[in-house]
Amino acid sequence: MKLKQLKEVLNAKVLYGDKFLDKDVKMACGSDLMSDVLAFIKADAVLLTGLTNPQVVRTAEMAEVIAICFVRGKKPQEKTLKLAQEKEIPVLVSEFSMYACCGRLYKEGLLSCDGLK
Amino acid sequence: MNNEKKITKVQELVYELKVRDAMRKDIIRSSPDILMSELGETLRSNRISGTPIVEHDKLVGIISIEDFIKWLAEGGKDCPIESRMTRSIKTLYDDEPLVHAIGKLDKLGFGRFPVIDRATGKLLGVITKGDIIESLLRELEIDYHEEEIHRYRASHIFEDIIADKTILRFEYFVKGKDFNRAGEVSSGIRKTLTRLGIHPQIVRRAAIASYEAEINVVSYTSGGEISVRVQSDKIQIHVTDSGPGIPDVAQALKPGYSTAPEWIRNLGFGAGMGLCNIKKCADKLDIESTVGKGTRLKICINMKAG
Numbered sequence: 001m002k003l004k005q006l007k008e009v010l011n012a013k014v015l016y017g018d019k020f021l022d023k024d025v026k027m028a029c030g031s032d033l034m035s036d037v038l039a040f041i042k043a044d045a046v047l048l049t050g051l052t053n054p055q056v057v058r059t060a061e062m063a064e065v066i067a068i069c070f071v072r073g074k075k076p077q078e079k080t081l082k083l084a085q086e087k088e089i090p091v092l093v094s095e096f097s098m099y100a101c102c103g104r105l106y107k108e109g110l111l112s113c114d115g116l117k
Numbered sequence: 118m119n120n121e122k123k124i125t126k127v128q129e130l131v132y133e134l135k136v137r138d139a140m141r142k143d144i145i146r147s148s149p150d151i152l153m154s155e156l157g158e159t160l161r162s163n164r165i166s167g168t169p170i171v172e173h174d175k176l177v178g179i180i181s182i183e184d185f186i187k188w189l190a191e192g193g194k195d196c197p198i199e200s201r202m203t204r205s206i207k208t209l210y211d212d213e214p215l216v217h218a219i220g221k222l223d224k225l226g227f228g229r230f231p232v233i234d235r236a237t238g239k240l241l242g243v244i245t246k247g248d249i250i251e252s253l254l255r256e257l258e259i260d261y262h263e264e265e266i267h268r269y270r271a272s273h274i275f276e277d278i279i280a281d282k283t284i285l286r287f288e289y290f291v292k293g294k295d296f297n298r299a300g301e302v303s304s305g306i307r308k309t310l311t312r313l314g315i316h317p318q319i320v321r322r323a324a325i326a327s328y329e330a331e332i333n334v335v336s337y338t339s340g341g342e343i344s345v346r347v348q349s350d351k352i353q354i355h356v357t358d359s360g361p362g363i364p365d366v367a368q369a370l371k372p373g374y375s376t377a378p379e380w381i382r383n384l385g386f387g388a389g390m391g392l393c394n395i396k397k398c399a400d401k402l403d404i405e406s407t408v409g410k411g412t413r414l415k416i417c418i419n420m421k422a423g
Contacts, residue, residue: 035390038325039397043317051385055332058300059385062307062328064321079297087304 001025001110003067003090006046009104010094012069015081017090023066029113030071030102034059041065042113048101052076057083065089071098130256136218137211139252140232140242146171149178149199153188156180156198169231169240170202176231176240178202209244210235215252218244272314275349285313285347291331293339293360296384302343303328306354313347319418323352326398326416329391330356336381337361338411351400354416362408370396370404 004021007014014021029041030048034055037047043064049056050071057080060068067090070076076084076091084091094101106112147159147168159168160182167181180202188201209218209230221230229245275283287309289302307324311317327343334341338360346353363369370392377387395416396402403415 032385033388033390034385035329035388035394038329039390039394043321049385053384054297055299055384055386058304058328061304062300062321062324 001105001108003046005108006067006069006105006110007092009108010069010092010096010101012092012094015076015091015093016085017067017088017092020067020088020090023090025066025110027111027113028102028105030098037065038063040113045113046105046110048098048105050074050098052080054080054083056080057087057089060084060089061087067092069094069101071096071101126257126260127253130253131216131219132214134215134252134256135211136209136213136215136232136244137241139215139218139248140211140244141248142242144169144243146240147180147198148172149202150197152195153185153193153198153201154195157185160185167229169206169243170198171240174239176206176208176233176238178204179206179231181228206231208233211241215249218249222246222249272312274313283349286344288342288344291334291341291343291358293335293341293358296335299332299335300328303331306343306345309345310347310352315347315352315420319352319420322398323354323416323418326395326418327354327356329394330354330414330416332386333391334358334360336377336386341411348420350420352418352420354414354418356414356416357411358413359411362410362412363404363406364408366404366406 003023003025006025007021024044025046027042027045028048029037029045031037032049032051037059041047041063044066046067046069047060047065048069048071052070052074056068068084069092071094073093073095075093081091145159145163145165145168147156147170149170149172167179169176170178170180180198184201207221207225207227207230209221209232211232212235218230229243231240232242232244233239234241274285289305291302292298303324306327307320310320310323331343334356338358341356341358344355368374372393373389375387375389381387399416400419401417406412
């Protein structure tokens, strides 16, 4: 799924990274626990989270996340967004809840990071 | 709002570069007394759409192909260009940032600006949109090229050094309790290992392991050091701190065991996964810890791909 498509499915706003919307999202991972993200996420996955501090971006960088999407309309802290720009990781915000975001993406056929459909 | 906060490389460059870096210096100038009929020939043979008019090194006006067409349309009666040129000229100084030039081009709708010296008022060159685009592309290419050179240089180190054993060692200092910068060290390690031409899977494991360790140092201690030793067959990451130490290492390695205070949990860590994650990424993990003295993590990752 293209990031552009994911944006539509989640009715999300792009806070940074319009130029990356043509990238391919291979999987998704939804978590507020960054250690879990580091443990399970695969490269080129989108990270759905309700956590908005800069460590989300650091985690995304280490785990080679293709994009971060904040759920439930959570606006990231300014330093978070700045860091994302620096690291060139696209940032989106969806008004849907974590559960709804996951559900919508799952329905569209986006894989989970554990590889099971 | 957030859109305006985005900073791209190009935006960075337009502030960094000066008008003088992008302007054309080898410009065709005309003097005020040449005739309109001569101007036509100057524009045509040089394939330019306008020229600044200079008298004793001072810019006195500017004339464009539009002025020429207008003159033709009005009958084309020959006269010195002085009488058809624009006198109130908008200029740029050579030491202004490029972003001013872009702003003025946009706002005033002109195709070009003469560039003058701030002190003497002397004409130095002309700048057009094309010149700006060209200079930006040139700069971006240099940037790209530099990153390529970094990579090339680094990945050849091991082949270039003649020795029975080569070890590359680099060190970092981690500040305790500074969560805004937590991860910077691991980011540096990740970038460096990538430049060394190490397999992405290995880089990923090293980066995640060092990041979890860095988070621990930031969370529980007043600071520490991370040293990375790269050999042709393995990467060793040593993380040393003088923090409180781990009373029961076996317990600490159990998934979910945590002593983390609330503020660490609020940051998305502290769920008792850190050491497990490090262990998962490492081929070998040794933990030496003395309560009240500190902890040393020895992470070893073998260099085989996959």
